[in-house]
Amino acid sequence: MNTGTALHGVNRRIVLQARPTGTPVPADFLLQEVPIPRPAEGQLLLKNLYLSLDPYMRGRMNEGPSYAPAVELGAVMVGGTVSEVIESRHPRFKPGDRVVTQGGWQTHTLSDGTGLGLLPADMTHISLALSLLGMPGFTAWYGLLRIGEPRPGDTVVVASATGTVGAVVGQLAKRKGSRAIGIAGGAEKCRIAVEELGFDACIDHRSPDFAGQLAAATPEGIDVYFENVGGAVFDAVLPRLNIGARVPLCGLIAQYNSKGLYPGPDRLPRVMGQLLARRIKIQGFIISDHYADDYANFMREMSPEVAHGHIRVRENVLQGLSQAPQGLIDLLDSRFTGKVVVQLTD
Amino acid sequence: MNTGTALHGVNRRIVLQARPTGTPVPADFLLQEVPIPRPAEGQLLLKNLYLSLDPYMRGRMNEGPSYAPAVELGAVMVGGTVSEVIESRHPRFKPGDRVVTQGGWQTHTLSDGTGLGLLPADMTHISLALSLLGMPGFTAWYGLLRIGEPRPGDTVVVASATGTVGAVVGQLAKRKGSRAIGIAGGAEKCRIAVEELGFDACIDHRSPDFAGQLAAATPEGIDVYFENVGGAVFDAVLPRLNIGARVPLCGLIAQYNSKGLYPGPDRLPRVMGQLLARRIKIQGFIISDHYADDYANFMREMSPEVAHGHIRVRENVLQGLSQAPQGLIDLLDSRFTGKVVVQLTD
Numbered sequence: 001m002n003t004g005t006a007l008h009g010v011n012r013r014i015v016l017q018a019r020p021t022g023t024p025v026p027a028d029f030l031l032q033e034v035p036i037p038r039p040a041e042g043q044l045l046l047k048n049l050y051l052s053l054d055p056y057m058r059g060r061m062n063e064g065p066s067y068a069p070a071v072e073l074g075a076v077m078v079g080g081t082v083s084e085v086i087e088s089r090h091p092r093f094k095p096g097d098r099v100v101t102q103g104g105w106q107t108h109t110l111s112d113g114t115g116l117g118l119l120p121a122d123m124t125h126i127s128l129a130l131s132l133l134g135m136p137g138f139t140a141w142y143g144l145l146r147i148g149e150p151r152p153g154d155t156v157v158v159a160s161a162t163g164t165v166g167a168v169v170g171q172l173a174k175r176k177g178s179r180a181i182g183i184a185g186g187a188e189k190c191r192i193a194v195e196e197l198g199f200d201a202c203i204d205h206r207s208p209d210f211a212g213q214l215a216a217a218t219p220e221g222i223d224v225y226f227e228n229v230g231g232a233v234f235d236a237v238l239p240r241l242n243i244g245a246r247v248p249l250c251g252l253i254a255q256y257n258s259k260g261l262y263p264g265p266d267r268l269p270r271v272m273g274q275l276l277a278r279r280i281k282i283q284g285f286i287i288s289d290h291y292a293d294d295y296a297n298f299m300r301e302m303s304p305e306v307a308h309g310h311i312r313v314r315e316n317v318l319q320g321l322s323q324a325p326q327g328l329i330d331l332l333d334s335r336f337t338g339k340v341v342v343q344l345t346d
Numbered sequence: 347m348n349t350g351t352a353l354h355g356v357n358r359r360i361v362l363q364a365r366p367t368g369t370p371v372p373a374d375f376l377l378q379e380v381p382i383p384r385p386a387e388g389q390l391l392l393k394n395l396y397l398s399l400d401p402y403m404r405g406r407m408n409e410g411p412s413y414a415p416a417v418e419l420g421a422v423m424v425g426g427t428v429s430e431v432i433e434s435r436h437p438r439f440k441p442g443d444r445v446v447t448q449g450g451w452q453t454h455t456l457s458d459g460t461g462l463g464l465l466p467a468d469m470t471h472i473s474l475a476l477s478l479l480g481m482p483g484f485t486a487w488y489g490l491l492r493i494g495e496p497r498p499g500d501t502v503v504v505a506s507a508t509g510t511v512g513a514v515v516g517q518l519a520k521r522k523g524s525r526a527i528g529i530a531g532g533a534e535k536c537r538i539a540v541e542e543l544g545f546d547a548c549i550d551h552r553s554p555d556f557a558g559q560l561a562a563a564t565p566e567g568i569d570v571y572f573e574n575v576g577g578a579v580f581d582a583v584l585p586r587l588n589i590g591a592r593v594p595l596c597g598l599i600a601q602y603n604s605k606g607l608y609p610g611p612d613r614l615p616r617v618m619g620q621l622l623a624r625r626i627k628i629q630g631f632i633i634s635d636h637y638a639d640d641y642a643n644f645m646r647e648m649s650p651e652v653a654h655g656h657i658r659v660r661e662n663v664l665q666g667l668s669q670a671p672q673g674l675i676d677l678l679d680s681r682f683t684g685k686v687v688v689q690l691t692d
Contacts, residue, residue, distance in 0.1 A: 230618055249622050252615070264610015269598070271614055272576055276595050276630040283628075284621040 011036045012321050013106030016071045020061055023332065028061070029077070029325040037110045044090040044111050046083035048103040051342040052130035053079070053318075053327050055251060077105035077324075080135055081344075082119070082126050093118075100129040105324055107344050131164040131313055131339040132306045133299065139287040140168035141298045143226055143248035145176075146290075147283050152177030154223035157214075157240075159183040159233045161193040161202055164339045165250070167313040169226045170199045175310065178224070181217050183233055185334045192314070192337055211236040227251070227282075235267070238274055247282040314338025357382045358667050359452030362417045366407055369678065374407070375423070375671040383456045390436040390457050392429035394449040397688040398476035399425070399664075399673050401574075401597060423451035423670075426481055427690075428465070428472050439464075446475040451670050453690055477510040477659055477685040478652045479645065485633040486514035487644045489572055489594035491522075492636075493629050498523030500569035503560075503586075505529040505579045507539040507548055510685045511596070513659040515572045516545045521656065524570070527563050529579055531680045538660070538683055557582040572596070573628075581613070584620055593628040660684025 010033045017030040039045045060078055064070040071078055081103030085093045090113045093099070099116040103109040119129055131137060150156050156173035160166040161182025170180040170193070182193040182202035193202035201217040203210060214236050221242035227234065230252035241247070274280065305311045316336050318327045324342050331340050356379045363376040385391045406424055410416035417424055427449030431439045436459045439445070445462040449455040465475055477483060496502050502519035506512040507528025516526040516539065528539040528548035539548035547563040549556060560582050567588035573580065576598035587593070620626065651657045662682050664673045670688050677686050 227618075230615065234618075249618065252618055252622060262610070262612035262615050264608070264612055266608035266610055266612050266614070268613040268617055269576065269608050272573075272580075272595065272598055275628060276598060276632075279630045279632055279635065281627065281629040282621060284623070284625045286622075286625055289625065 009036055010034070011106055011108040013076050013104070014321060014324055015074050015076055016061060017073070019063060019073070020058075024058065024061060024325075024329055026325050026329070031322060036108050039087055039089045039110060041089050042112060044085050044088040044093050044113065046081075046099070046101065046103055046109045046111055047086045048081040048083045048107055048109060048344050049098070050082040050127045050130055051079050051103070051105060051321070051324060051344055052081070052134070053324065053331050053340040053342065054136065055332065057328055058332055078102060079105050079324075080130055081109070082129050083109065098123070098126060100134060105321065107321060127315065127317070127341050127343075128306065130341055131315065132168065132311060133302060135287060136164035136339070137168050137302060138290075138295060138298050139250055140165045140226075141172060141302060142287060142290050142294060143250050143285060144169050144172050144224070146294070147248035147281075147285060148224040148226060148246045150176050150178040150224050154178040155181060155218050155220060156224040156226065157181045157183065157218065157222050157237060158226040159205070159229040160334075161199060162189045162197065162314065162337045163228075164313050165228055166226075167193075167197050167338070168311060170197055171311045173224070174198055174200075175305070181214075181222075183214070183229075189337050196314070197312070205233055205236075215240060221245075224248075238271065241274070241278055241280055243278045245278065245280045247280060249282055249284040250287070316340045318342045320344070355382055356380070357452055357454040359422050359450070360667060360670055361420055361422055362407060363419070365409060365419065366404075370404065370407060370671070370675055372671050372675070377668060382454045385433055385435045385456060387435050388458060390431050390439050390459065391433040392427075392445070392447065392449055392455040392457055393432045394427040394429045394453055394455060394690050395444070396428040396473045396476055397425050397449070397451060397667070397670060397690055398427070398480070399670065399677050399686040399688065400482065401678065403674055404678055424448060425451050425670075426476055427455070428475050429455065444469070444472060446480060451667065453667060473661065473663070473687050473689075474652065476687055477661065478514065478657060479648060481633060482510035482685070483514050483648060483652075483657075484636075484641060484644050485596055486511045486572075487518060487648060488633060488636050488640060489596050489631060490515050490518050490570070492640070493594035493627075493631060494570040494572060494592045496522045496524040496570050500524040501527060501564050501566055502570040502572065503527045503529065503564065503568050503583060504572040505551070505575040506680075507545060508535045508543065508660065508683045509574075510659050511574055512572075513539075513543050513684070514657060516543055517657045519570070520544055520546075521651070527560075527568075529560070529575075535683050542660070543658070551579055551582075561586060567591075570594075573598075584617065587620070587624055587626055589624045591624065591626045593626060595628055595630040596633070662686045664688045666690070 012033050014029050014031050018028045020028045060071045082100055083103045085095050085097040088094055098119045101116045150173050156178045158166045158169040161184045170182055173180040180199045182199040183205050184190050190202035190204050193199040203213045218240050222240045223242050223245055225237045225247045227247050227249045228251035358379055360375050360377050364374045366374045406417045428446055429449045431441050431443040434440055444465045447462045496519050502524045504512045504515040507530045516528055519526040526545045528545040529551050530536050536548035536550050539545040549559045564586050568586045569588050569591055571583045571593045573593050573595045574597035
C-alpha cells in the first residue's frame with residue numbers, strides 16, 4: 001500500500017447538507033475533498049475500507065433529540081466502518097491493524113483509539129464485521145435472546161426478514177427450536193427468506209391480504225415479535241400476539257421518514273389494552289448500551305455459527321464513496337435484499 | 347350464628363341487568379332474592395361477610411373478550427369476598443372456617459373448594475384479605491418488585507395513590523429506598539397520600555398545571571411508572587421517563603368507560619419512538635397468573651409490614667349488599683379515598 005499518497009493526499013467525505021423532510025434526496029448530501037489530517041500524539045489515522053449503510057442513519061439526519069445526537073449540518077455523516085490503521089501515534093495500534101469503528105462517510109478518519117474494535121489478524125471476510133459479526137448481528141442476537149427469550153416451539157416473527165438483523169433473528173430462532181416467520185417486501189425477498197435463510201414462511205407485506213396471510217402462517221399465534229419496522233406490520237401482528245408475548249423493539253424504520261402528528265384514530269388505547277389483557281412485554285433497546293456486558297458472549301456464540309455457515313446473509317457491495325447517498329436512499333426504500341456496504345477502496 | 351335461618355333462607359344477589367355504555371348506572375344492576383342453594387357432596391356453602399369493590403369490575407361488564415370472561419347478562423356480578431363456611435360436605439373445610447374467594451355480589455355462595463384461600467384462624471381484621479393482604483396488595487407488590495424493580499434513589503410514580511394498589515406501591519417504594527410520587531384527584535387525597543401514606547409528593551391530576559407540577563416533583567425524571575390508570579396521566583408521565591425506565595401495566599381505569607375508536611392524533615408512533623429512544627420496558631400483567639409462583643413470597647414479606655403498620659390504607663366500609671352498585675359507580679368516579687368493601691352482614 002502506498003501510504004505516502006494517502007498521508008499527503010485527499011480525504012473524500014460526505015457531509016449532511018440539508019435535513020430531509022420525509023425521504024432523503026441526493027441534494028441532502030455533499031461530497032467534499034479536504035486534506036487528510038495528521039495524527040497528533042496519542043492519535044492514529046485510519047483508512048476506511050468498508051462503510052456500512054443502515055436504517056438508523058435516517059434518524060440521525062433529523063434535528064435532535066433522539067437516542068443519539070443528530071448529525072450537525074455540514075458534519076460528516078455517521079456510519080460504521082471497517083478500517084485499517086495507516087499511521088499510528090497510539091500505543092495500542094500499529095499500521096496494518098484492521099479495526100471496526102464509527103469511521104463515518106469518508107475515506108480517512110482520525111481517531112484517539114476510543115471504541116476501536118480490533119479484528120483478528122487472520123479474518124478474511126472483514127466486511128462481516130459490519131453485518132453478521134457486527135452491530136446488526138449483535139442487535140439481532142441481543143434483542144431475540146435477552147428480551148425475546150424464544151423457547152422451543154414458540155413462533156417468532158420478524159420483519160425486514162432479508163436484512164441482516166431480520167436474517168439473523170430468523171436463523172437464530174430456528175437454532176433455538178422456534179418457528180421463524182419472516183415478513184418482507186415482495187415475492188423475491190420472501191423466496192430468499194425461505195429458501196436461502198430457512199424461514200418456515202415469509203409473508204409479503206405488500207400483499208392486499210397481508211394480515212390474513214400472517215394469521216394463516218401463525219396458527220398458534222405469535223410469541224416473539226422482533227419489532228424493527230413499526231407501522232402497518234405492527235398493526236397486523238398485534239392481534240396475533242399470545243398471552244405472555246415478548247416484543248423487543250429495536251427500530252421503527254416505517255416511522256423514520258414521518259414528521260409531525262399522525263392522523264387518527266388514536267391507536268394507543270387499544271394497544272395498551274392489549275398489552276394488559278395479554279400480559280405482553282414491549283422493551284426498547286439500543287445495542288450500543290450492551291457492548292460492555294454482552295458483546296464477548298455474542299462473538300463466542302456467533303463466530304462458529306457464521307464460520308460453519310449456519311447463519312448467513314446476502315451482502316450487497318457498492319463501489320465507491322459517491323454511491324453512499326443513493327445507497328441509503330435505496331435502502332430506506334427497501335430496494336436491497338441483505339446487507340449493504342460501500343467498498344471505499346479499489 | 348343462626349345457621350338454620352341461613353340454610354333455609356334467602357340468597358340476596360345482584361346480577362348484571364344491562365351492559366353499560368360508558369359509566370355504569372344503577373339500572374345496569376338488579377337485586378334478586380333466590381333460595382339459598384344446598385351443597386351437594388364435595389361442595390360447601392359460604393356466607394359472604396365482605397365484598398370487595400374494584401375497578402376491574404367495570405371491564406367485566408363489557409362484552410368480551412378481555413383478559414377474563416365477561417359477566418353474562420343475568421349472571422351474578424363477580425367480586426372477591428371474605429366468607430365463612432356455614433355448611434360443608436367438602437373434606438378440606440369445616441363450618442366456621444373463613445376464606446377469601448370469588449364469592450361474587452351475593453350473600454351466599456356455593457363452592458366446590460376451588461380457589462378458596464383459608465385465612466388464619468386468629469386473623470382479626472379479616473377484610474384486609476381484600477386489600478393489603480389480598481389481590482390489590484399482591485398486584486402492587488408483584489408489579490412494583492417483579493417488573494418495576496425499583497432501586498434506592500429511583501423515582502417511582504403511581505396514580506390512584508390513595509387506592510389500595512397505589513398506596514401499597516408508594517409505601518413499598520419507600521421501603522426499598524426510592525422516592526415515591528403519587529398522583530390523585532383533588533387536594534384532600536393528595537394531602538392523605540403525603541401525610542398518611544408517606545409519599546414524598548402527590549400531584550393533583552385535576553390541576554390545570556398537572557404536567558408542570560409532575561415535572562417539578564420529578565427533577566431527576568421517572569424510573570418506574572406503575573400504570574394503573576392510562577389516559578392523560580400517561581401522557582404527562584411519558585416525557586419524564588428516564589433511559590431504562592420500567593412501566594408495569596396493571597390497569598387502565600381511564601379507558602374502561604370508553605368505547606369505540608379514539609379521536610386522533612394517533613399517539614402510538616410517538617410512544618413507540620420514546621420506548622425505543624429511551625429503552626423503556628412496558629409489561630402488562632394480570633395478578634391471577636402469579637398466585638401459584640409468588641403469593642407465598644408476597645405474604646411472607648407483607649404480613650409483618652402490615653402488622654407493624656409500615657404499610658397501610660384507608661378502608662371505606664359500605665353497609666349492605668344494596669350499596670354495592672352505587673359503590674362501584676362512585677369508585678369508578680374516584681369518589682373514594684382508599685379501599686372500598688361492602689359489609690354484607692350486620
